[in-house]
Amino acid sequence: MGRVLNFYAGPSALPLEALESAKNEIFDWKGTGMSVLEVSHRSKEYIELHNESKDLLRKLLAIPGDYEILMLQGGASLQFAMIPMNLLGDDQTAGYIVTGRFSSNAFKTAGTLRKVYLSVSTEEDGIFSRLPAPEEINIETGTAYCHLTSNNTIFGTQWKVFPDTGPVPLVCDMSSDILSRKIDFKPFGLVYAGAQKNLGPSGVTVIIIRNDILERSREDLPDILNYKVHAGKNSLYNTPSCFATYMMNKVLKWVDKKGGLSAVEEQNEKKAYLIYGTIDKDPGFFRSRVEKQCRSSMNVTFNLPSEELESRFISDAQKNGIIGIKGHRSAGGVRVSMYNTHGTDDIEVLVNFMNNFINRNG
Ligand SMILES: *Cc1c(COP(=O)(O)O)cnc(C)c1O
Numbered sequence: 001m002g003r004v005l006n007f008y009a010g011p012s013a014l015p016l017e018a019l020e021s022a023k024n025e026i027f028d029w030k031g032t033g034m035s036v037l038e039v040s041h042r043s044k045e046y047i048e049l050h051n052e053s054k055d056l057l058r059k060l061l062a063i064p065g066d067y068e069i070l071m072l073q074g075g076a077s078l079q080f081a082m083i084p085m086n087l088l089g090d091d092q093t094a095g096y097i098v099t100g101r102f103s104s105n106a107f108k109t110a111g112t113l114r115k116v117y118l119s120v121s122t123e124e125d126g127i128f129s130r131l132p133a134p135e136e137i138n139i140e141t142g143t144a145y146c147h148l149t150s151n152n153t154i155f156g157t158q159w160k161v162f163p164d165t166g167p168v169p170l171v172c173d174m175s176s177d178i179l180s181r182k183i184d185f186k187p188f189g190l191v192y193a194g195a196q197k198n199l200g201p202s203g204v205t206v207i208i209i210r211n212d213i214l215e216r217s218r219e220d221l222p223d224i225l226n227y228k229v230h231a232g233k234n235s236l237y238n239t240p241s242c243f244a245t246y247m248m249n250k251v252l253k254w255v256d257k258k259g260g261l262s263a264v265e266e267q268n269e270k271k272a273y274l275i276y277g278t279i280d281k282d283p284g285f286f287r288s289r290v291e292k293q294c295r296s297s298m299n300v301t302f303n304l305p306s307e308e309l310e311s312r313f314i315s316d317a318q319k320n321g322i323i324g325i326k327g328h329r330s331a332g333g334v335r336v337s338m339y340n341t342h343g344t345d346d347i348e349v350l351v352n353f354m355n356n357f358i359n360r361n362g
Contacts, residue, residue: 004322005322005323005349005350006323007322007325007335007336007337007338007342007350009154009324009335010153010175010176010194010202010337011196012196012197012324012341013339013342014201014251014341015250017254018247018250018251018254021250022247029045036243037243041236041239042236047236049245049246049249050071050234050235050236050245051234053071053245053252056249056252057206057208057252059256060179060256060261061178061179061261062261063185063208066211066212067185067208067209067211068209068210068214069207070206070208070227071205071206071235072204072207072230072235072240073204073205073240073241074205075194075202075205076175076192076193077194078205080109081110081113082227083110083145083147083171084109084113084114085113085218085225086217086225086226086227086228087144087189087213087216087217087218088115088218091142092114092142093114093115093117093140093142093143093144094116094143094144094146094147094171095116095137095138095139095140095145095146095147095165096110097120097132097137097147097148098118098120098121099128099131099132099148099149099152099155099157100152101128101155101328102152102153102154103152104121106149106173107147117138117140119137119138120136120137127155127289127331128152128155128157129155129289129291130157130290131157131159131294134163137163137165139168145169145170145171145190146165146168146169146170146171147170147171147172148163148171148172148173149175150174150176150177151174151175151177151180151298153176153299153328154330154331154335155299155301156289156290156295156300156301156335157294157295158297159294160293162187164187169187169189169190169210172188172190172191174191174192176193176197176299177197177198177296178191178193178198179198179199179255179261180198180265180297180339180340181264182261182262182265191207191209192207193206195244195248197339198339198340199248199251200245201243201244201247201248203244204240209231214227214228214231224237224238264340267344268297268298268338268340269297271338271342274344274348274351275300275338275347275350275354276288278351279300279302282358282362284305286302286303286304286358287305288302289302289333298339299335299338300335300336300337301327301331301333301334301335303332303333303334304333307332309361310332310334314326316353316357320353324337
């Protein structure tokens with residue numbers, strides 16, 4: 001079977017076990033004589049899968065009882081709009097911490113809909129290589145929430161400790177590191193994530209929202225954009241993304257079987273230690289552009305001494321069955337996206353390749 005080592009940033013590699021299980025059930029799911037692709041979203045079997053997926057999310061992420069879980073469509077990008085639409089009254093504002101492309105998009109989208117302001121941006125010449133220090137973050141009076149991105153997928157930075165915004169709740173895009181480590185939900189009013197990095201395939205977006213924040217949802221919105229409507233209908237207001245939820249369910253069960261977030265977090269730390277150790281061993285060859293204290297354990301970005309060597313690195317990797325490591329077009333260089341699916345052994349293969357490449361070209 002010709003499986004490659006897939007380091008794409010998203011959609012990204014899925015556990016083989018989840019794919020195999022889906023393959024086995026493709027003609028007959030749960031004895032229905034139908035595929036999950038064909039079954040009604042109002043059927044007993046689907047509702048069971050839907051609710052079980054929510055329960056698994058709550059269990060694995062240790063989501064407290066006063067938070068509602070929504071599973072909607074439209075990706076994280078739709079949340080860039082739904083969040084300010086629902087949560088901001090006419091006399092309120094929200095602060096945005098901009099540390100990468102997606103947080104910048106979130107800020108721009110919100111600005112077309114409601115009154116928001118820039119709390120801080122760490123952009124320098126179009127590049128984001130760091131996170132702000134606490135004293136750089138500006139919170140105005142009348143701020144309903146402060147938005148940030150926990151892991152910057154394109155540039156490879158990740159918050160290790162979230163900023164303290166006092167009574168102002170954090171609203172966080174966790175698309176690329178949800179389920180990769182334990183989180184304390186206390187400072188968060190709302191957490192959201194598109195599934196296609198750590199949770200499953202694209203098509204379903206998870207929104208975790210504290211009940212008092214949910215209650216704030218504005219009435220003057222179309223139902224399809226209203227959090228309270230979706231919550232009232234258990235995220236089945238309209239046809240959900242059944243197959244994406246089905247695959248997410250399999251990924252969640254796989255994580256549970258591995259030992260949950262403690263096991264996953266430990267593995268992710270080991271993987272980061274392996275690859276950053278290799279980068280740092282010869283700093284004249286592999287060059288990390290990111291400040292050390294905020295290096296992402298999910299998306300590892302680095303450069304080589306020349307663009308020519310970078311191209312050769314990427315094409316040699318491909319010849320060795322290692323794919324998806326070309327940096328995002330706005331950042332260049334190399335990016336390795338190593339989500340939960342990748343084991344330590346996968347990173348060892350990559351690190352061996354990196355060491356061999358230095359021996360041949362260094
Ligand atoms: C991938 C990603 C997105 C984009 O999500 P869509 O589902 O394509 O809208 C947004 N934010 C972050 C942090 C991401 O990694």
